[in-house]
Amino acid sequence: MKLSPLTLGEKIIKLPIFQGGMAVRVSLAPLAAAVANCGGAGTIAGTGMSPQELTDEIRKGRSLTQGVLGVNVLFAVNNFTELVKAAIHEKIDFVVSGAGFSRDMFIWGKEANVPIIPIVSSAKLARISEKLGASAVVVEGKEAGGHLGTDRPLMEILPEVRSAVKIPVIAAGGIIDAQGIAEALRLGADGVQLATRFVLSEECTVSENFKNYYLQAKKEDVVLIKSPVGLPGRALKNPFTELMSKEEIGIESCDGCLKVCNQDFCILDALRRAEKGDTERGLIFSGENIYKINEILSVRDIFKNLISGLDKIKE
Ligand SMILES: Cc1cc2nc3c(=O)[nH]c(=O)nc-3n(C[C@H](O)[C@H](O)[C@H](O)COP(=O)(O)O)c2cc1C
DSSP states (O other): OOOOOEEETTEEESSOEEEOOOTTTTSOHHHHHHHHHTTSEEEEEOTTSOHHHHHHHHHHHHHHOSSEEEEEEETTBTTHHHHHHHHHHTTOSEEEEESOOOHHHHHHHHHHTOOEEEEESSHHHHHHHHHHTOSOEEEEOTTSSEEOSOSSOHHHHHHHHHHHOSSOEEEESSOOSHHHHHHHHHTTOSEEEEOHHHHTBTTOOSOHHHHHHHHHOOGGGEEEEEOTTSSEEEEEOOHHHHHHHTTOOOOSOOOOOBSSOOOSSOHHHHHHHHHHTOTTTSOOBOOGGGGGOOOOBOHHHHHHHHHHHHHTSOO
């Protein structure tokens, strides 16, 4: 099987394998640029950054690649507008909005000729996105890491989304190998988005502790948590998630970073702690299939394995 190039705005993604945006600071310029250098689409996660930090990260990414670079911002953060506008100002190749979207962002994208791609988990939201001006949609199933918009498997929702819209559909959630990509292509996807697989890459800048925690994860370690933004999230079991299930964590200080927050705990602080290597008190987001990945590879080798695997699969 072969991946066909995907045109997004003025850019052509030679191999439409998107690296999913991962906050806080899990997918930064080095990872995104490495993916872009392989012909895929790299994504810098803007959530948890200031607009200036995001601008600097985009510039760093541009200095590392001529390839296709995007930005992901969670709709739930208060500085969503400022972050998206900072990315558009830097002439980013695409913007992905996670866990929600607004009518305005499609207008900003249209004015600046920057493709806007919401993450959706139903045919209904895909249809609304297309009407509002989305250039593509990422359809995410329950296997994904981070915040979840559904409890249904990707391969069940994908055909529904495919028949609901004409814009490109990018499939996300639980894809870690060529088999997963082939299945998504058969169900009509124009591209795929992988996140968990790329955490276990040499170019991902998270701490060694974070990567080791991923490497040791077993199937039963992948759990669902209740995020203060009001959505479920997929993460790895650790002392922090244990406390969370007993509702024994509170909030020490709050800078009002989220539009809506139930203040059970500070999610951005918890994600920051994980990124820095505190696997006891940090929140370690992960996709469902983490336990099937057992080695850290260079992004180039991840791409090589995916593409050679696809070559061996019949149409
Ligand atoms: C550590 C981690 C952090 C994530 N952070 C975000 C995020 O900030 N915004 C977002 O839209 N999705 C986020 N996601 C979801 C991914 O972008 C992606 O769509 C999903 O994880 C794909 O499933 P996979 O991890 O099984 O490949 C995150 C996923 C992980 C594993």
